[in-house]
Amino acid sequence: MARIRFQSVSKRYGSGQSAGQFAVEGLDLDIRDQEFLVLLGPSGCGKSTTLNMIAGLEEITEGALLFDDQVMNNVPAHKRDVAMVFQSYALYPHKSVFENIAFGLRMRKVAEAEIKRRVEDAAQRLEIAHLLARRPSQLSGGQRQRVALGRAMVREPSVFLMDEPLSNLDASLRISMRAEIRHLHAQMRSTFVYVTHDQAEALTLADRIVVMNGGRIQQIGTPDDIYERPQTIFVASFLGSPAINLIEGTLARADGAAWFCRGAWRLRLPPELASAADGAAVTLGLRAEDVQLAGDGPADLPAVVETAMPSGADQYLGVRSEGQTLYLRVAKDARVREGDAVGFTLTPQRLHLFDSQTGRSLRAGA
Numbered sequence: 001m002a003r004i005r006f007q008s009v010s011k012r013y014g015s016g017q018s019a020g021q022f023a024v025e026g027l028d029l030d031i032r033d034q035e036f037l038v039l040l041g042p043s044g045c046g047k048s049t050t051l052n053m054i055a056g057l058e059e060i061t062e063g064a065l066l067f068d069d070q071v072m073n074n075v076p077a078h079k080r081d082v083a084m085v086f087q088s089y090a091l092y093p094h095k096s097v098f099e100n101i102a103f104g105l106r107m108r109k110v111a112e113a114e115i116k117r118r119v120e121d122a123a124q125r126l127e128i129a130h131l132l133a134r135r136p137s138q139l140s141g142g143q144r145q146r147v148a149l150g151r152a153m154v155r156e157p158s159v160f161l162m163d164e165p166l167s168n169l170d171a172s173l174r175i176s177m178r179a180e181i182r183h184l185h186a187q188m189r190s191t192f193v194y195v196t197h198d199q200a201e202a203l204t205l206a207d208r209i210v211v212m213n214g215g216r217i218q219q220i221g222t223p224d225d226i227y228e229r230p231q232t233i234f235v236a237s238f239l240g241s242p243a244i245n246l247i248e249g250t251l252a253r254a255d256g257a258a259w260f261c262r263g264a265w266r267l268r269l270p271p272e273l274a275s276a277a278d279g280a281a282v283t284l285g286l287r288a289e290d291v292q293l294a295g296d297g298p299a300d301l302p303a304v305v306e307t308a309m310p311s312g313a314d315q316y317l318g319v320r321s322e323g324q325t326l327y328l329r330v331a332k333d334a335r336v337r338e339g340d341a342v343g344f345t346l347t348p349q350r351l352h353l354f355d356s357q358t359g360r361s362l363r364a365g366a
C-alpha cells in the first residue's frame, strides 16, 4: 500500500549564499495507492526533483511528504519501499544481466533460492530470459532498458518510480515499451510515478497527468481532462501534435450570444465557453483535428492553403487566414492544393477560449 502525499512542498538546491531559486514550489499533490501518475512538463520544470524527493534522493526544503500516514521527510532512501528506473539505465557493466537484476535483492540479503525465482520470473515477463548470462554491452538499448525494469520489478516495491525511462529508445520501440509498462503496472499493484517530457507518452500511460511548468503544478487531471479541458494556454499548447492553434481576438456580446471576433471572422461561441465580458481580449484555441472542409457550404473559417503536407494516415495543411498561419488536419484524400482558397467549419463545442492576459481558460467552472 502506498498513497503518496505532498503537502506544500518546496525544494531549493544549495544552502545559505549558494541557495538558488525554487526548483519546485508549493507542491500539493495526492497520489492514490496503485495509481499510474505521470509528471509531464518541459525540461527544467522540476519533474526529476519531485521524483527524487519521493525516492529520498533529495532533501525537502519546506513542507511534508507522506507515504500513507507516515511523514517521510527524514526517512533515508534505503528505508523507503521504493524502486527507481533511470533514463540512463545505470547498469553495472561488469556484471551479468542476472546479477544486475539480482543486485538490489543481494543488498537486502534475500535468500539465494528466492533471488533465483524472482529474477527468472521477471526475466520471463520481460522476455529477456535468454539473455541472463550476457553483459550489458552485449545488449541492445531496448534490452538494457528491460534489464533496468527487471531490477526494479524484483524488488516488488510498493512505489515504482521512472524518470524518462524510454527517452533513449528509438520511436517504434518506445511505443511497444509503453504497452509493456502499462501491462507491468496492471500486474504489480504498486503506485507508479512516471516522469516524461513527451506528451504522447503521458496521454497513453497515465491514470492522471500532472502538468508542471517552472516548478509549479499547472493542472492535474485524467488524460481526457488535460487534453479536452486545458485550464491554461500553457497546458493547451503543451499537449497535442501539431501544437494547438492560438488565435488572438476579442469577445463580443451581441444578439444574445458571445462571439469571437478577429478581422472579418465572427464565430459564435457556446455559452459555457465564454465567461468573459464584452470587449475582453481573448485567445481562441483550435486543435488541428477539430475542423472539417466546408466544400461548397457555408464556412466558419475562410483560408488560403499555403502548404499541404501528407503524413501517411492524414494530411496537414498550413493555411493563412486573417494574417495568421494555422495548422489543420484533413482527410488524406481531400483534394486541396497550395494556393487554393478553402473554407472550414468548426465544431463550437471543441473550441477552447482563454483570457489573453492571464492565460486562464474561460470555460465555465475551469
Ligand SMILES: Nc1ncnc2c1ncn2[C@@H]1O[C@H](COP(=O)(O)OP(=O)(O)O)[C@@H](O)[C@H]1O
Pocket: 013, 014, 020, 022, 023, 041, 042, 043, 044, 045, 046, 047, 048, 049, 050
Ligand atoms: N543538483 C542540482 N543543483 C542545483 N540545481 C539543480 C539541481 N538539480 C536540478 N536543479 C535545477 O532545478 C530545476 C528543476 O530541475 P529538474 O527537476 O531536474 O527538472 P526536470 O526533471 O523537469 O527537467 C532546474 O532549474 C535545474 O537546473
Ligand SMILES: [Mg+2]
Pocket: 047, 048, 049
Ligand atoms: Mg529530469
